[in-house]
Amino acid sequence: MDIHELTLLTDLYELTMMQGYFKCQNNETVIFDVFYRENPSGSSYAITCGLAQMIDYIKNLSFSYEDIDYLRSLHIFDEDFLEYLAGYHFTGDIYAIPEGSIVFPMEPLVKVKAPMMEAQLIETAILNIINHQSLIATKASRVVYAAGGSGVMEFGLRRAQGPDAGTYGARAAVIGGCDGTSNVLAGKMFDIPVLGTHAHSWIMSFEDEYTAFRTYANFYPDTCLLLVDTYDTLRSGVPNAIRVFQELHDAGQKPKTYGIRLDSGDLAYLTKKARKMLDEAGFQDAIISASGDLDENLIASLRHQGAPITSWGVGTKLITSSDCPAFGGVYKLAASKKNGETEFTPKIKISENPAKITNPGDKTIYRIYDKATGKIRGDLICLTTETYDPACDLTIFDPLATWKKSTITGGSYELRELLIPIFVKGQCVYELPSVMETRSYCQEELNTLWDESRRLLNPQNVYVDLSEPLYQLKNQLLDQKHKTTEGRNK
Template identity: 70%
Template sequence: MSTLNLTLLTDLYELTMMQGYFKTKNREVVVFDAFYRNNPCNGGYAICAGLEQVIDYIENLHFDEDDISYLRGLGIFDDDFLEYLSNFHFSGDIYAIPEGTVIFPREPLIKVVAPIMEAQLVETAILNILNHQSLIATKAARVCYAAQGDGVMEFGLRRAQGPDSGTYGARAAVIGGCCGTSNVLCGQLFDVPVKGTHAHSWIMSFPDEYTAFKNYATLYPSACILLVDTYDTLKSGIPNAIRVFTEMREAGIPLTFYGIRMDSGDLAYLSKKARKMLDDAGFPDAVISASNDLDEYLIESLKNQGATITSWGVGTHLITSKDCPAFGGVYKLAAIQNEQGEFIPKIKLSENTEKVTNPGNKTVYRIYEEDSHKIKADLICLADETFDTNKDLRIFDPHEPWKKTLLKAGTYSMRELLVKIFDQGTCVYHSPKVMEIQKYCDKEKETLWNETKRFVNPHKVYVDLSDKLYDMKRQILNEMGQE
């Protein structure tokens, strides 16, 4: 996976358009924005992820002899264009919102400023990477929020849609908040914690449950989580686990990390019974871990029922984002540079209002309430705009512009979200390690109001347009007779 040449990870029409630009001598520098229109799972936010893999893709972008030979064999590309591709390298600029950042619809997550042929080629791969990892990171953030501080382990590899989805999805899940993954390859590639216990087959392979537990505890005394639901959770599994824990304590073996895992049954009822049995036996610090097709809604329900589970293993519903399997990111032309170096705004119109794009070379500012440090709104503006937080700022809903808010000087702060990643084809950004991104993401999630994080009818954070960008968009629409 790490050495695969991804240059042809693109839709054919990107290449046919490239040849069209090549033949028409179209070498203009353009601006493309990658953004999404709706939050996954009908939520109030999303988490940006996948930038490190986008960087790897751009840095290794080249057409080797096999690529050129394959394209020639399609019979639709001319020799002069194929010669151009054989010497291709990305020479443009890329700006992006760092991984782990809380994001909202319609704001540029990645901005590509490059000759149009180059900007067109990278569209598909950027969306493929960004859409998948942002989706899984968002799902993980929701699951971890439901767990209310308990550890959540990602272990959906066997249910993922292939090795890439399982491995990069696990990476994104850790960014979103998971304490580790069962995926050993992910652990090796990205230096994230790998965790796991044993399967029912381990229990079944021994003459009896106690012997299976005893052997496992002998092998892994400092990480002894015993699966107790192979035969009968309350009558067999937990009593045998308690017997093993008692023998360990009597033998002087430190019980540093130990407990039980349940993978079936009424988890709320069983966990409460298990907690009492463990406490009565003198093991109040024993972990109670649970799995079995969990998602954020079931975890929230179990919490509300008083379940005593302290650790959660989440697989299928997390790694596939089962209830919302696609992120919906798009990549749209926003501006074309003229001979004087000015960016001429471009807009895509549609009968669907949500598909009308925001024109121009843009950036994004996040506005925070000074007293709470919570997000007040995001502001999309033109790239050359600046703001003074020592002055009042009026913001408004671009879809319902009569809804206005006046932010008084000194009551708010602002942060530009887009940072430069590539400068004239050279990467100028260092990607943090995944666990560092997770810490950053944890801080980002703290800037959200709880009303935005709830699962049902969450409060939507406003993504506003600056006066200058709003007026430009209206003028273009007026000129095109669409308003």
């Protein structure tokens, strides 16, 4: 999909609400927060991703003549509103946590501060972009962690839910830690490594397996990774691969990368046997790569069984995040300010489910790091008017179980504000790093998690607390709503 043609990538009700605001002459300045409530895939964290595409979307957000003609054809929009849309451009402010950052539930990943009509229009596209790419980046980080920290190739394009999901998903997977992708378009668009070998059809197109291997090695002597499970892995595939490697060696050819790949069967058993055969033939440095419906749990199990696999090809279950197909980010109103007013009025959404009650006001996030280890102690969501001095003691508490408190000694911790300006008055002020730079940053971020929070099963959650002023504001608004409801019911 052309990034320059995403203006109508929105839900119809965003436009009908916009027309309602337009007719009511209600274009007060508002603050919307993008956040999620639950970590995906049983993780204790997520990785925020998609900021680059969101920036492109906002920069190119305008209604073409064709867009206006289409909306006119729906017979639900008046000409004065369509005229307004024809001159639309974003004029607000956007803050966001940089791509590749570790994030936790209820934290604003993106904060939009703009006139109501402008803020309303961009809701759907921002959620679509941030939700999908954050989901895949998080899944990739778990897969890479299970694989020991490296050696994972993303190659799920043919199983992705469409070209965009496959291409932007590949980008997110590399940010999450994958070494590269099989997706050539993603390689071109994002300047990321493209990797791959050959399919079973290559083997089957020749009269015999050895000839297929030998021909492939002749064409690609520097990257000779041979798929050995087309017929019989141990009786045919591995012996024929060894024969080709020996011929290359005898001819004085030393591939930069060489080895075998298995895509089926008992990967633990077969790779152990294959490793022994390769070693006995003198090819101790040959790679053993595995693929075939892998995910982080199967990879962890294979490594636990001692499978000597050093390279992993992960497709379907990564690019679709098959165990958790949706990220669940939401876009909620947090504050508003009428024209002429100087202060924002905090807004709160109430629910019988405490987890769905929103945090009101104009907020920011401070990450608390242990000074001695560099590890995350917790995150503090607070109002933008608050200031903190790391030289002073800091008491944090669980906003749902307030008796759970912890005081961090002054001088033993460091603070970092997570939300940074991306757009100011409609102009982008943020310089995007490359995908590979973002990948390196993401690895640094992951290293700030304690080991207990990175384990795949039952990880220790990281504390995300509300500041005392924000906690009091939230409860004050809840009390006000309760009293208003009581009064109406009398």
